[in-house]
Amino acid sequence: MEKNFLQEFIHQVAKENEATIAQEKRRKHFQELGRKGGLKTKENKKLDKVISIRMTNSEYYVLVQKQEKYPLKLSAYIRNVLFEKELKINEFQTDEILLQYGTHFKKITNLLRNREWNVFENKKEILLRIENLIELIHQYLYSKIKKNE
Known part of the structure; x- marks a missing residue:
């Protein structure tokens, strides 16, 4: 019985010792993080x-x-x-110009959709061509972005 009690006591002391060591490691880990200023950053x-x-x-x-x-x-x-x-320094300038063209073409389509511009007979054809042009500009720019990735 004494041996059993002694083994249990040693086992319990070992568990408590492991728990305190784990707690100290945890505390030291967070102290170290605090010294570094937070989580590790990518190099x-x-x-x-x-x-x-x-x-x-x-x-x-x-x-x-x-x-x-x-x-x-x-x-x-x-x-x-x-x-x-x-x-590729001047490449971004051409992209900006293309984006400006796209916004201008969108403004033109919005104006053509207005009631005041019913004078044109081929208004729908003009709108379709402008929309196709805008779509081509966007496809070109997005393909360049995908190539760079």
């Missing part, structure tokens, strides 16, 4: 390596002239050229 691709090169003045000015065509810093331009990434 970004940090530009932490520096490479310096030497070039002549003429090479530097040629590089600067090529870089001035794009609204990028010189280091970003060199990185894009080095890794053969496409420089």
Whole structure:
């Protein structure tokens, strides 16, 4: 009986000890999170390596002239050229222009649907063509977005 009581006592003490250790681990875990300022963030691709090169003045000015065509810093331009990434800076300007055209065409269709414009005989045909054009613009822009993803 003494052995049974002793085994139960040891078993109970071991459980209590495990519970306190687990509680301390939990507390330390949340303390560590608090020190870090919350949950872990995703690691970004940090530009932490520096490479310096030497070039002549003429090479530097040629590089600067090529870089001035794009609204990028010189280091970003060199990185894009080095890794053969496409420089799609002016692409967004064409997209904005296409979006503006789409909104203007929608305004035109709304005007044509008004009663004042019943003078045109081929009003329905004009509306269909404008709607097809708007649809083509949207398909083009969405296909570019899907390609970039």
